[in-house]
Amino acid sequence: MSKTLLMKGNEALAEAAIIAGCRHYFAYPITPQNEIPAYLSRRMPEVGGTFLQAESELAAISMVLGAAAGGVRTMTSSSSPGMALKQEGISYIAGSELPCVLVNVMRGGPGLGAIAGAQGDYFQATRGGGNGDYRTIVLAPGSAQELADFTIDAFDLADEYRIPVLILADGYIGQMSEPVVLPEPTGKTFKKPWALTGAKGRSKNIIASMKLIPDTALEEHNLHLQEKYDLISENVRRIETYHTDDAEWLIVAYGTAARIARKAVDRLRAEGVKAGLFRPLSLWPFPDRELYELARNAGKVLTVEMSLGQLVEDVKLSVNGAVEVDLYGRAGGAVPALDDIIERIKSYERENHTHVQAS
Amino acid sequence: MTEELIIAGFGGQGVLLTGRLLCVAAMRLGKQVSHIPSYGAEMRGGTANCSVVISDEDIASPVIERPSIVIALNGPSVAKFEPRLRPGGLLIWNSSLVKQAPTRSDLVLVSLDAADRSLSEGTERAANMAAIGALLKLKPDIVPMEAVEAALDEVISARNRKHNPVNLRILHAGYEITKTINAA
Amino acid sequence: MSAKTIPMYKRPEGLTDVRTHYCAGCGHGIVHKLIAEALEELEVLDRTILIAPVGCAVLAYNYIEVDGLEAAHGRAPAVATGLKRALPDRMVISYQGDGDLLAIGTGETIHAANRGEDITVIFVNNAVYGMTGGQMAPTTLEGQKTLTSPYGRNPADVGFPIRACEVLDTLESPVYIERTSVHNPASVRKTKKAILKALKYQKDGLGYSFVEILSMCPTNWGVEPVTGAEWVKDAMMPWFTLKKFRDRPEEKKEEKQAS
Known part of the structure; x- marks a missing residue:
């Protein structure tokens, strides 16, 4: 078993993402999640990964969409006002059925609010958050240890169901240092024949949320999503x-x-x-x-x-x-x-x- | 045993490190610990502080409303946290820097010339070590001195580890000074 | 196929054999064909991903025989960044219109260029929002009437049309920036060369390249297709000068070797 470390929740999550095989992380600074990008800006180069500080939250979530479409494990993190901005991309990712991990280390709102921890984004997190009829899996850790453990779980769930998985922590959980035993990787692998890797030896793949033709295409797509959500509702119940x-x-x-x-x-x-x-x-x-x-x-x-x-x-x-x-x-x-x-x-x-x- | 500590001072006085040192020492003894800094814009004025909980039980909130112990390394920290201490609580204050001495009669008030102790060892930056020494003397059930000594190398970054002999001397000086105060 | 019937002109392998949804006289179809030809010539059709914008070209992936990805309005350069960082040996094209590139996506445009992302941005500038029915674009010309500038674009009120190439030319990182046009056959040939060069540079890993193409939207301009082509020349080109702004592959090659 790994050694017990005194780790800040945000850093435990960041290291767990590395353990889970995430090598593509895109984010924009905002308190109280800043330790995640700071940590990954040091760690990603060490493991041959990509850390990129995006020009905006909109860009960061769009980079996640692009990387996810390429078939890699990818993550972004933010705090409440930043998470509001990401909703555009989250809706596209949900509609495009791409897997990724999202982290919201919540602070108080509305608006700029303040930086102390809060849980005011519950509705945004659990009701989709962006436009359209969709869901994301939402996991709610209660300690630095769970921030690490749930992150491992989140990457597997995202790949299994081709869905964004949101880790919803309040600022205190992210900022607090506690004893943490870093988790082991699960070793699960997922085939991604849908990924956009170039149409070599196969017909071309298209990933898009827009469904225009025939007229019934969008409703069929929504019904398909709903079936998936029903399946998740049976399989992913954590208490x-x-x-x-x-x-x-x-x-x-x-x-x-x-x-x-x-x-x-x-x-x-x-x-x-x-x-x-x-x-x-x-x-x-x-x-x-x-x-x-x-x-x-x-x-x-x-x-x-x-x-x-x-x-x-x-x-x-x-x-x-x-x-x-x-x-x-x-x-x-x-x-x-x-x-x-x-x-x-x-x-x-x-x-x-x-x-x-x-x- | 559950102690809820707030450690406060100017940025650069090693407030966060003080908290981490106590946490790691206690964690290695199998105790439950939590450490949370005041973060963001608050760091850039007045006081920096961290809240530390050390307990034999699971810790509920890392956020402390009424601390049982306050270590105040500067004047603004005394002003801010003396009123928040619960009755019977312990306030260790840095008499080298604090002009307005604390006044509450329902607290255990311990003045410590922590900054002078640090300076006498040739550094301005180790007043926190003197304060930890005093705390260990006054509250031996939190962690023993040996546990803190052992945690020093784990908590202090490799770059600064060369200062640990000095840190240790100041830690012990804090412990001895408090003994004198208690005797008086 | 006998020697006698070798076609002088054929549909490129990379262009899908489907009916177009574009209007008569629209330039998008021409640009799609040029991209398909260039990808075929570079032999990279099977390792290219085309990112379609929000706008008239939102279905661009239906016309070019490569993997296709949709981006939110304005975010194509960020999506391209994420994809290229995930798969650095694939070719990534960000295809964008004027509203996408210079209004809602200005930030993404500038920062992807500034980072020197190893992608190719194809910018189709027709001075109007097409898909939403002819609103004012950031490149709408002074005095030009649109659905949302019914009295003509008034620079005192909404500023002058933005010149993308000139803005990007202030940045250090891009390897190649050129503005071309598709209003007549000679211009189409020049545009083909520009697209080919931009994609070649990406194939060689030389970084960010940008081709702005002045194009026709007769439907939203309210003119006949032929008049539309003339309007590009008479109205657009005086403001949007056709020019090679930047072309420094050797410098990029040296930088690449040094790093």
């Missing part, structure tokens, strides 16, 4: 649960919010309140069935997020009215306070509510 078996309170959270929620579960249990944590590791596809079952068993659900009502929408869609769902959200770089989570649940317990007010 972590903590003390959910006998939980009477289910807290739902991801990223930094989930770390704090987990601590709240410990504290609440120490005080006799049976709390549990449901942590989606894939935000799209969202593990709705799993959440439904556990929420129904628990009876009471509190969503904790570093945004003001985004994750909670998926939670409500998942439980589908079976139980009521409360929200504790912080925004603009604030993190949920441990004591506030505990007090919120205890105050309901004190008042012996039979149900929770919908937020």
Whole structure:
């Protein structure tokens, strides 16, 4: 096993990309993800790869499209305002069914906002983000170790399904240094007969999102994409649960919010309140069935997020009215306070509510 | 044991390195650690700081609202973080540079002429080492001195490793000075 | 095939045998044919990728027998950059119109050229947006009426038409920059030479080359095809001078050997 290192989350992710075989990285500087391009600007030349600081986010994501079309593993990273700019290219990549890995180390918005960590891009990440009817796989790491591990996973998923895979981390996860054991490569390989390598010994390949002829071509393409998304929805459901078996309170959270929620579960249990944590590791596809079952068993659900009502929408869609769902959200770089989570649940317990007010 | 530390000072005082040194020392002993810097534009004025959590348990948030320990290497850091310390917390402050001494009566206040200690060894840059020495003396359950000594070579870049003998002397000087203060 | 029936002129191998969607008198078809001929002559049809722009030439990959890739509006040079960096021994062509290259993609145009990416940019300048129905382009001439400059382009309001070659000629990296035209047979032959040279330089790994081609859009200019060809000469060429701005393969070869 590799040695445990104290690594910054952003750097753990960058090294994991190298381990996963990514040799083409294109990006534009923005805080709080700057350690990723800085790290890869040193590492890529060492491994014979390409690091290129693009002239814009639009250019960076377009370079990713070009490299992906060439059949190589490629990645870009950014933070919230930059990610908004990348949506053009992400939509084209989704429509063209190209594999790539995207990283959003989120900061507070809207607009320029501020550089402290936040989770305000949940809707953008999980609903496609750009124009058209498409999805990207969204993975939500909660530690420097997971930033590395999920990156390895992301490259395989991207190649397996020919889809952009987004790693959605808040700024704290990216900026924090923690013990990390660098992952091993999976060794999986994927054939890419569709790649644009020149039409030597085969008929020409064309990669385009535009479908004009016949009139039904675009709907057929969308239906094909939807079939793929349905398949992914069955196959890529990632969750972590903590003390959910006998939980009477289910807290739902991801990223930094989930770390704090987990601590709240410990504290609440120490005080006799049976709390549990449901942590989606894939935000799209969202593990709705799993959440439904556990929420129904628990009876009471509190969503904790570093945004003001985004994750909670998926939670409500998942439980589908079976139980009521409360929200504790912080925004603009604030993190949920441990004591506030505990007090919120205890105050309901004190008042012996039979149900929770919908937020 | 869970300690939540904020280490603060001017850029160039080795604030981030101080945090990493403590983290690596604790990590090698199997403890949970997290380290997060203040980042971006904030670095270019007033204070640079990092938040360090060292614990026997999983760490929830790396972000510290009410620290249990503050190491303040300059005046603005005392002004900024003294009010945020939780009651009973420890404030180690660099009396060589700080003009306004901290005043809270519900804290353990330890003044340390850290910059002078560093200068007496011929460098301006190792006040942080004196502060770590003091911390180790006052809070022995975080990490023992030997663990920090062992971590020095891992944390200090190859380019600067030649300064480690000096770093070690200042580290020990901080540890001894604190002993005197406690005795007094 | 007997000696007597050897054709003087034939469809190049690299040009697909399909009906064109371009309008009568449009220049794109001519430029497509020249690219196909050049790729055939250089024997690189089976290792070339053509990047089509957003604009009338969005379906360019349907006409040339090479791998084809679509880019978002203006991003073709960035897409070409990513592809070429992934596959440095393949030929990558970025085919672009005036709105694509000089309006929404100005940044990509300048930076790909400035990096000296080893790609070939073919720029078809017809002074108007074609696909969207005839709006003002960055190269629309002073006084020229379009759908969105109904009183004629007023430089005091929207600036003068931008000269791409002259802008790019301020950069150090490009190896070859030339402006040609396809308004008459002699010009077409010159354009063929320019495209061939640009692609040859890429085949030799000499870096960024740029060919601007003045072309006709009679449909959106509201004129007959013949008049369109005359308009290129009478209206466009006085502003967009036909000229070889840059041609320094020897210098690039030396740089390449030195590095």
